[in-house]
Amino acid sequence: MIRILSGIQPSGVLHIGNYFGMMRPALQLQDEGEAFYFIANYHALTSLRDPALLRENVRRVALDFLACGLDPKRTALFLQTDVPQVTELTWILSTVTPVSRLELAHSYKDKVARGMAANAGLFTYPVLMAADILIYDSDVVPVGKDQKQHIEITRDIATRINEIYGDVFKLPEGRTQATTEVVPGLDGQKMSKSYGNTIDIFGEEKELRKRVMSIVTDSAPVDAPKDPDKSTIVQLYSLFASKHELAEMRERFEKGGTGYGDFKKQLFEKLWEYFAPMRKRREEIQRDKSYIDDVLAQGAKRANAIADQVMARVRKAVGLT
Numbered sequence: 001m002i003r004i005l006s007g008i009q010p011s012g013v014l015h016i017g018n019y020f021g022m023m024r025p026a027l028q029l030q031d032e033g034e035a036f037y038f039i040a041n042y043h044a045l046t047s048l049r050d051p052a053l054l055r056e057n058v059r060r061v062a063l064d065f066l067a068c069g070l071d072p073k074r075t076a077l078f079l080q081t082d083v084p085q086v087t088e089l090t091w092i093l094s095t096v097t098p099v100s101r102l103e104l105a106h107s108y109k110d111k112v113a114r115g116m117a118a119n120a121g122l123f124t125y126p127v128l129m130a131a132d133i134l135i136y137d138s139d140v141v142p143v144g145k146d147q148k149q150h151i152e153i154t155r156d157i158a159t160r161i162n163e164i165y166g167d168v169f170k171l172p173e174g175r176t177q178a179t180t181e182v183v184p185g186l187d188g189q190k191m192s193k194s195y196g197n198t199i200d201i202f203g204e205e206k207e208l209r210k211r212v213m214s215i216v217t218d219s220a221p222v223d224a225p226k227d228p229d230k231s232t233i234v235q236l237y238s239l240f241a242s243k244h245e246l247a248e249m250r251e252r253f254e255k256g257g258t259g260y261g262d263f264k265k266q267l268f269e270k271l272w273e274y275f276a277p278m279r280k281r282r283e284e285i286q287r288d289k290s291y292i293d294d295v296l297a298q299g300a301k302r303a304n305a306i307a308d309q310v311m312a313r314v315r316k317a318v319g320l321t
Contacts, residue, residue, distance in 0.1 A: 003035075015193070016236075
């Protein structure tokens with residue numbers, strides 16, 4: 001059975017870009033193998049400096065993941081910090097990782113270019129990510145296009161360790177999810193908390209409607225034909241609608257006679273309907289005060305059992321026993 005590993009940062013409220021980009025593919029993979037999904041609170045420290053907010057976000061991510069269909073009987077859900085061996089492995093990996101390799105990381109350069117402080121944590125982020133992956137002997141890591149390079153770096157680091165110390169690590173395979181390339185935000189850019197252009201999964205109805213109605217469009221009048229291929233509304237609608245419903249919207253775009261406001265209302269209704277069962281499940285989970293703690297504790301227990309085995313192997317290989 002293959003082992004699947006994925007993580008999500010608790011750096012803010014989860015939005016539909018997170019859902020279609022990481023969460024839904026991860027939930028579908030529960031049927032393919034042994035899944036380990038962690039909430040990356042170590043990683044979040046590179047950008048989030050509010051302790052109370054970090055704790056709140058961690059709980060919200062766990063709640064939302066469970067509400068969206070994560071089955072704790074099949075899948076281990078746990079906090080990154082509940083597996084302390086990952087930081088020990090990060091140090092060991094860092095001793096063989098060339099600085100020049102990290103300097104080429106797209107994510108680091110992009111974040112610094114957008115104004116984030118160039119701290120050492122942000123720079124060595126790929127090494128911690130490599131430790132996250134390698135410490136569970138992961139076979140498959142579902143990633144978005146923007147994370148693909150991190151899998152390449154992980155494989156490079158693992159290969160370097162194997163060349164120096166023998167057969168220590170399994171080389172993981174990245175699985176790119178095509179949907180991560182087509183989830184635009186309110187302004188047409190990739191949906192991201194950093195851009196403030198998100199539509200939250202479990203936002204209040206009034207606020208969600210307001211956000212959907214604020215999607216940026218061109219100034220085409222109501223009667224004019226509109227290009228569905230250039231519309232953020234159509235792109236988002238395609239995530240929720242059937243093929244027939246999507247074809248019908250595209251036809252109405254091309255025909256003219258319908259304003260963008262009406263299309264946005266149609267998108268909101270479909271979005272609200274899509275997440276309705278998950279909102280119900282979320283309310284049920286919130287009524288059980290101990291459920292999330294129990295799930296995370298059980299997930300951490302399963303994760304630590306594997307991490308202990310891998311670290312024993314690593315320590316012996318590098319001479320730390």
